[in-house]
């Protein structure tokens with residue numbers, strides 16, 4: 001499908017039809033997207049919500065803070081919205097009256113007009129190394145749940161928290177996946193217990209992009225490759241995401257929580273990066289996200305979780321020009337600020353108007369900012385040791 005990026009504005013009908021067909025076959029099932037707003041050039045939230053509803057197959061959206069304007073923008077769209085509590089709010093949420101106030105301010109005015117389905121208490125909290133945040137994470141989740149129950153919303157709205165794969169001390173081979181011991185397990189056990197008792201999913205942010213090398217690029221992108229044999233199970237893994245998911249599953253199972261649903265809260269691939277960065281680029285980003293959607297919706301599951309589907313949120317909806325750090329951090333977006341696709345990934349709704357599709361393939365570039373965050377920060381637990389590949 002790479003050819004679409006060079007299409008002229010008015011493409012012949014036959015070609016247009018071909019794209020529509022390909023697009024339609026790759027968009028079965030559902031897909032979520034992370035809607036980050038660290039940018040100064042994004043369209044108004046109302047326009048974004050209408051666009052997602054009318055022009056894409058995206059039916060779930062996660063936002064990174066309880067921004068009333070964003071929550072309101074999704075009213076009457078039916079799109080399932082997940083709201084994140086910023087990390088710095090976590091300690092206060094362990095206080096029931098604060099939690100009740102929070103639900104009153106950020107949830108009740110908008111529900112059910114906005115289809116709020118989940119609240120995420122922080123993001124990658126265990127990886128912050130901040131003892132106060134980590135220590136108050138589970139109490140905050142419990143208290144927020146009690147506040148939801150008090151408002152009779154606990155059966156409508158779930159509570160969870162996403163983790164980086166840095167929570168794994170071992171991820172290779174996948175059957176040997178383990179959480180870090182000590183303090184982390186001390187937190188994770190009650191956390192998993194809370195999720196089970198509230199029928200909520202365990203959420204993770206796997207990024208094969210940050211785990212791959214020249215040798216494992218095909219493995220990370222779901223392309224044909226020799227794969228990697230798990231000597232314990234004799235299972236051959238042919239893509240890194242499966243290995244990462246199964247490593248998480250093994251870790252959960254070893255604590256007695258193999259039954260919990262796993263949700264992919266973030267995953268993605270940058271369409272642009274530093275020259276030294278393996279794999280960044282439009283073709284690969286399109287391929288990763290396209291193959292990802294097909295895979296998580298296929299019902300094939302993973303070797304250790306056969307037949308499961310995984311609710312998945314691509315990172316990210318937009319290129320975000322104000323994000324600090326290296327180039328890749330600003331270029332995870334599926335769309336440019338003018339809502340043209342950054343590349344053809346097959347999430348636009350089948351349409352008889354091929355123009356926007358072809359025209360949109362010529363992507364606009366966002367502005368670049370400076371910064372200091374290193375792209376590899378999400379690298380934890382890539383699920384593959386290259387020598388075993």
Ligand SMILES: *[C@@H]1O[C@H](CO)[C@@H](O)[C@H](O)[C@H]1NC(C)=O
Pocket residue numbers: 095096097098101
């Ligand atoms: C708990 O939250 C309420 C409401 O925000 C606040 O008035 C109270 O001081 C808090 N209590 C503690 C112990 O922080």
Ligand SMILES: *[C@@H]1O[C@H](CO)[C@@H](O)[C@H](O)[C@H]1NC(C)=O
Pocket residue numbers: 306307
């Ligand atoms: C997965 O689906 C296949 C085909 O429908 C079936 O034969 C198999 O028993 C299922 N496996 C599990 C673990 O449910």
